Amino acid sequence: MISTKMAKALNEQLNKEFYSAYLYLGMSAWSELKGLKGFANWFYVQHQEETIHAMKFYNYILDQGADVNLLSIDKPEANFKSTLEIFKKTLEHEQFITKSIYGLVDLALEEKDHATNAFLQWFVNEQVEEESSVSEIIDKLKLVDDKGNGIFMIDKELSGRTFTPNTGTI
Ligand SMILES: [Fe+2]
Ligand SMILES: [Fe+2]
Numbered sequence: 285m286i287s288t289k290m291a292k293a294l295n296e297q298l299n300k301e302f303y304s305a306y307l308y309l310g311m312s313a314w315s316e317l318k319g320l321k322g323f324a325n326w327f328y329v330q331h332q333e334e335t336i337h338a339m340k341f342y343n344y345i346l347d348q349g350a351d352v353n354l355l356s357i358d359k360p361e362a363n364f365k366s367t368l369e370i371f372k373k374t375l376e377h378e379q380f381i382t383k384s385i386y387g388l389v390d391l392a393l394e395e396k397d398h399a400t401n402a403f404l405q406w407f408v409n410e411q412v413e414e415e416s417s418v419s420e421i422i423d424k425l426k427l428v429d430d431k432g433n434g435i436f437m438i439d440k441e442l443s444g445r446t447f448t449p450n451t452g453t454i
Contacts (some may be wrong), residue, residue, distance in 0.1 A: 285348060285349060285350075286345075286348045286350055286397060286399075286400055287395055287397070289391070289395075290350075290391060290392065290395060290397055290400055291345060291348070291350035291351065292353075293387075293388055293391055294341055294344065294345050294350075294388070294400070295341075295345065295351075295352065295353045295355070296355070297341055297384060297385070297388060298338055298341035298342055298345065298352070298354075299354075299355045299357065300381060300384055301334050301335075301337040301338035301341060301381075302334070302335070302338045302357050303357050303358055303360065304334040304337070304377065304381065305331050305332075305334035305335045305337075305338060306331075306357055306358075306360050307360035307361070307377060308327045308328075308330040308331040308334060308374075309327070309328070309331040310360045310361070310362045311323075311327040311330075311364070311370050311374070312324045312325075312326075312327035312328040312330075312331060313362075314362065314363075314364055314370065315327060315367075315370075320367065320435070320439050321439065321443055322438070322439035322440055322441065322442035322443035322444075323367060323370075323438075323439055323442050325442060325443050325445060326421075326442040326443075326445050327370075329445045329446065329447045330374075332447045333447070336449070337407070337410075340406075340407075344400075344403050348399070348400075361373070366430050367425055367430060367435060367438075368422065368425045368426070368430040371418060371421050371422045371425060372422060374418050375415065375418045375419060375422060378411065378414045378415050378418055379415065381411060381414075382411040382414075382415065385404060385407045385408060385411055386408075388400070388404055389401060389404050389408065392404060421438070421442075424438055425438065
């Protein structure tokens with residue numbers, strides 16, 4: 285069992301994960317329209333992963349006998365100037381999500397809620413991976429000065445990302 289306060293915080297995180305899924309779906313569409321199939325693929329896979337994250341929270345809340353409270357999902361930003369800009373915004377967003385997860389861990393520790401703390405550790409690790417893979421792409425985009433042939437090569441590389449339905453229970 286979890287506290288009402290914890291259930292509320294987990295429901296808010298569930299909403300943030302769906303917002304992430306929505307944000308990345310928009311970025312995928314933006315890339316598609318620019319003819320950047322590889323970028324579109326990368327963001328589409330990212331969208332799928334975020335949906336899985338949301339469902340992990342959904343299932344955990346139900347497993348703990350608490351109410352799932354689906355909130356409205358904000359409209360994500362959809363106009364971007366460049367591929368570098370979308371990845372910078374992705375990193376910013378992931379850093380915001382990391383902080384949010386840390387806030388949940390803080391609350392779990394404060395409440396001596398060991399089950400929720402254990403559940404959240406998967407996300408703590410996942411965020412390290414998210415931030416590092418996005419930073420790597422930003423570095424590459426900077427190397428090619430965010431244009432021309434370089435973008436074409438990075439697009440090709442990003443086309444190789446595949447969705448692996450996730451580790452752990454959902
Ligand atoms: Fe996520
Ligand atoms: Fe994420």
